[in-house]
Amino acid sequence: MDIILLERVEKLGNIGDVVSVKDGFARNYLLPNKKALRANDANKKVFDANRAKIEADNAARRTDAEQHSADVEGKQVVLIRASSNSGQLYGSVSVRDIVDALNADGAGLSKQMIVLERPIKTLGIFDVTVNLHPEVSVKVKVNVARSPDEAELQSQGVDVMAAMFEADTTGFTEAYDPNAEPGEIAVEEPEAEAE
Numbered sequence: 001m002d003i004i005l006l007e008r009v010e011k012l013g014n015i016g017d018v019v020s021v022k023d024g025f026a027r028n029y030l031l032p033n034k035k036a037l038r039a040n041d042a043n044k045k046v047f048d049a050n051r052a053k054i055e056a057d058n059a060a061r062r063t064d065a066e067q068h069s070a071d072v073e074g075k076q077v078v079l080i081r082a083s084s085n086s087g088q089l090y091g092s093v094s095v096r097d098i099v100d101a102l103n104a105d106g107a108g109l110s111k112q113m114i115v116l117e118r119p120i121k122t123l124g125i126f127d128v129t130v131n132l133h134p135e136v137s138v139k140v141k142v143n144v145a146r147s148p149d150e151a152e153l154q155s156q157g158v159d160v161m162a163a164m165f166e167a168d169t170t171g172f173t174e175a176y177d178p179n180a181e182p183g184e185i186a187v188e189e190p191e192a193e194a195e
Contacts, residue, residue, distance in 0.1 A: 001026045002039035002045050006059055008134040009035060015055060016047065021195055039091070065133035076141040077101035078151040082107045083123055093120035093144055098128060102140065120144055123161060125154055 001023045008014045009030070012021070018039050021030065037043040047054070048070040079097055095114045102109050115129040115137075123144050131137045131171035150160045155193045 003030060003036040004039050004043060005030075005036050006047075007035055007052060010134065015058060017049060027055060062133050062135055064134040068108070069132055069136055069138045072102070072107050072132070072140060072142070073100065073138040075107065075141055076125075076155065077105065078143045078145065078148070080147065080151070081123075081144055083146055087123040089121050089123070089144070093142065096138075101142075101168055102130075123150075123154075 002020050004019055005013050005015055005017045005019065009060050013019050026036065027036075031038070037047060049139070077098065079093055079101060081089050081091070081093065095111050095116050097114070098114055099109055099111050109130060113130050113132060115131055117129075120126055120142065123146065126172045127139050129137055130140055130143050143151050143154055145154055145160070153160055153163075
């Protein structure tokens, strides 16, 4: 299906481009979200008549997004989650979790703005892209940890999982008496009292 783009769509084109896309993509995404018009003679005339207004509206939205990007750029949110000893989360961090944490910090975002390339299923710090406008995107950091203390260590650059496994894990050692009979329990000698 041939369509006329009403806004910039990544990997597709800019405002006013006539592109050919699959019917389902046009019917289910581009047309309902007012990102495109069907490319027929009537719509081409309507688009040409309103092109200046469409481009002006797009420029206004872009400048608003650029101003908003200063509030969002470089933010770091901490999400506390339960995980196994190997760092695998019980569940995953979803787009909704990230949006709720950013909005609690005053970002004013919607779920559609977050681009999560793959689900977050481990502890660590992850870069997440936020598309404020088709032409304006910023990065935020998502710090997933088991406790606020671990989150603080991770934000300082410490790999918590590696540090946990490098820690001294010798634990309890039993007293050994080479002269004891097999099965005999080692007896602790009383410490001499200091006088």
